[in-house]
Amino acid sequence: MVEPSGPRYWFEGRARTTHLDETILDGLAREGLPNLQRSPRYHRPRAPFCGIGQCTGCLVRVNGRPNVRACRYVPSEGDRVETENAWPSRRFDLLASFDFVFRNGIDTLHGFRKPAFLTPLFHRVVRRLAGYGEPPSAESAAGLTVAPEIRTTEIAIVGAGRSGRAAAAALVAAGVPPVVLDRRAEVPEIPGAELLLSTTATFLPGRSATPGAPFEMLGYTEPAKGVLIRAQHVVVATGSYDASLLFESNDRPGVMTGDGAMALSRAGRPPPFRRAVVFGAGSRARAIVERFGDQVSAVVALGEIPPEVVRAASDAGIPLYPRSLLCSTVGRSRISGVVIRSRGDRARATLECDALVLAHRRLPNGQLFFQAGARMGWRGGTGAYYPLAGDDGATNVPGVWAIGSASGALGPASPGSGERVASALTGGSVPMSPLERVRPDGPNELEGYYRELLREPRNGRWIACPCEDVLLDEIEAATRAGYRGVEVVKRYTGVGTGLCQGRYCLPDALLLLSIAEGRPPSEVGYITQRPPVHPTPMAALAALCPAVVSSEPTG
Numbered sequence: 258m259v260e261p262s263g264p265r266y267w268f269e270g271r272a273r274t275t276h277l278d279e280t281i282l283d284g285l286a287r288e289g290l291p292n293l294q295r296s297p298r299y300h301r302p303r304a305p306f307c308g309i310g311q312c313t314g315c316l317v318r319v320n321g322r323p324n325v326r327a328c329r330y331v332p333s334e335g336d337r338v339e340t341e342n343a344w345p346s347r348r349f350d351l352l353a354s355f356d357f358v359f360r361n362g363i364d365t366l367h368g369f370r371k372p373a374f375l376t377p378l379f380h381r382v383v384r385r386l387a388g389y390g391e392p393p394s395a396e397s398a399a400g401l402t403v404a405p406e407i408r409t410t411e412i413a414i415v416g417a418g419r420s421g422r423a424a425a426a427a428l429v430a431a432g433v434p435p436v437v438l439d440r441r442a443e444v445p446e447i448p449g450a451e452l453l454l455s456t457t458a459t460f461l462p463g464r465s466a467t468p469g470a471p472f473e474m475l476g477y478t479e480p481a482k483g484v485l486i487r488a489q490h491v492v493v494a495t496g497s498y499d500a501s502l503l504f505e506s507n508d509r510p511g512v513m514t515g516d517g518a519m520a521l522s523r524a525g526r527p528p529p530f531r532r533a534v535v536f537g538a539g540s541r542a543r544a545i546v547e548r549f550g551d552q553v554s555a556v557v558a559l560g561e562i563p564p565e566v567v568r569a570a571s572d573a574g575i576p577l578y579p580r581s582l583l584c585s586t587v588g589r590s591r592i593s594g595v596v597i598r599s600r601g602d603r604a605r606a607t608l609e610c611d612a613l614v615l616a617h618r619r620l621p622n623g624q625l626f627f628q629a630g631a632r633m634g635w636r637g638g639t640g641a642y643y644p645l646a647g648d649d650g651a652t653n654v655p656g657v658w659a660i661g662s663a664s665g666a667l668g669p670a671s672p673g674s675g676e677r678v679a680s681a682l683t684g685g686s687v688p689m690s691p692l693e694r695v696r697p698d699g700p701n702e703l704e705g706y707y708r709e710l711l712r713e714p715r716n717g718r719w720i721a722c723p724c725e726d727v728l729l730d731e732i733e734a735a736t737r738a739g740y741r742g743v744e745v746v747k748r749y750t751g752v753g754t755g756l757c758q759g760r761y762c763l764p765d766a767l768l769l770l771s772i773a774e775g776r777p778p779s780e781v782g783y784i785t786q787r788p789p790v791h792p793t794p795m796a797a798l799a800a801l802c803p804a805v806v807s808s809e810p811t812g
């Protein structure tokens with residue numbers, strides 16, 4: 258084994274040395290999947306779920322700054338990393354008694370009405386014991402007030418995946434080098450283009466006053482740098498991610514997305530499991546099976562399993578369970594199995610495993626489209642909203658372009674969509690073969706699946722929104738009480754208001770509401786997407802404000 262040669266930092270008071278450019282989670286996961294978190298209301302143990310900086314399974318406190326994602330943060334020499342949201346420790350959290358005491362959920366809206374004089378005390382106690390960690394220390398907040406850099410560019414590309422890179426390379430070749438942003442810390446260079454790594458960006462409301470650069474975006478670069486980007490065109494290439502799924506005890510450590518399984522085992526690291534059940538039947542499930550081979554103990558799918566996945570699984574001797582319901586997980590601090598049931602049949606079976614990898618469908622990262630005011634359309638096949646873009650990537654908002662899987666372009670079409678947008682932006686021409694996208698009228702197997710699953714007996718918690726510990730029962734109760742539409746149910750229950758900003762809970766919550774309300778998901782609506790796209794320290798945003806004001810053209 259190669260000895261680590263990176264910086265030395267402190268994790269829960271003990272010194273650790275990392276490999277160079279390795280995140281906190283990369284280092285910890287070498288010893289197995291760590292349970293870093295406790296959930297905000299019931300203090301249930303939580304482990305990394307997505308591995309790509311979008312969930313709440315790996316939050317830690319770094320140098321007094323709360324809720325830093327361990328899967329995104331590369332530690333520096335001397336950093337102090339603590340776990341949070343548990344007392345006295347993440348392994349033995351006395352507050353986990355909430356999970357047993359409040360069997361029907363904590364009703365913070367109506368709880369403890371009588372005797373009335375105790376209501377304020379109840380609210381104070383619940384607020385003190387719930388939530389995510391402590392506010393930042395004065396020292397960590399002060400460290401973020403740095404002057405932002407300002408970039409004015411003709412074209413900004415958000416996302417350096419396959420389509421973003423293809424667009425950037427074509428633009429460089431056409432003599433219009435773009436500025437490219439990506440949230441990841443490690444992305445190969447794009448010769449000729451400026452690449453801002455570890456950077457997330459969000460649209461500023463309104464149009465910029467800078468001539469020729471109508472779009473203004475605020476970017477935040479970890480660990481403490483701001484950037485103000487002014488651009489004439491913004492190409493959104495934010496990609497897609499593996500979706501979550503609702504079932505009993507769906508939040509237990511060991512349940513992870515395909516992204517998580519891939520991310521935690523990148524760069525030759527062993528996967529953080531010995532035997533995983535894979536849920537899914539498409540190209541993503543096949544990629545997981547091919548990557549992990551003998552460490553996959555079964556493939557379970559909600560529908561039929563296509564021949565290419567059957568072949569990949571059979572080559573590795575992996576049993577297949579097509580047309581099955583995923584009913585629940587077994588185990589508390591780490592799953593030891595999953596319970597499935599063949600659809601249309603009452604008999605259940607338990608499959609032993611220490612991980613469940615969700616690879617059943619991919620969803621677009623579409624927050625920037627919503628923020629920009631682009632027209633969106635619901636696609637039943639994947640259960641998500643996509644921008645309604647032309648074949649060249651143009652949305653209905655002049656200057657905002659959609660490419661790659663965020664725009665619904667399917668796998669092999671992804672780089673092609675990048676080249677098309679570059680061509681449209683530079684007045685060139687590329688051969689316009691039809692672009693394969695997610696179809697508007699795809700089969701909606703998921704809806705039928707959920708209709709059947711919702712009839713299953715419920716013995717444990719079904720967590721509809723893991724970030725906020727919102728239960729399926731609470732959503733159903735809200736619907737019975739007459740609340741209709743996802744925006745209203747969000748306000749009433751808190752679903753979709755957590756740190757993942759609805760990425761993992763809202764698509765399925767929309768389907769569930771559509772079933773409960775008896776109308777199509779497109780009529781159930783969507784929540785308002787407010788900036789930022791990813792959680793950003795308030796101090797960093799505040800530090801950017803003077804720069805916005807002082808660099809406004811005057812006169």
Ligand code: FES
Pocket residue numbers: 304305306307308309310311312313314315326327328329
């Ligand atoms: S595992 Fe780090 S945010 Fe999901």
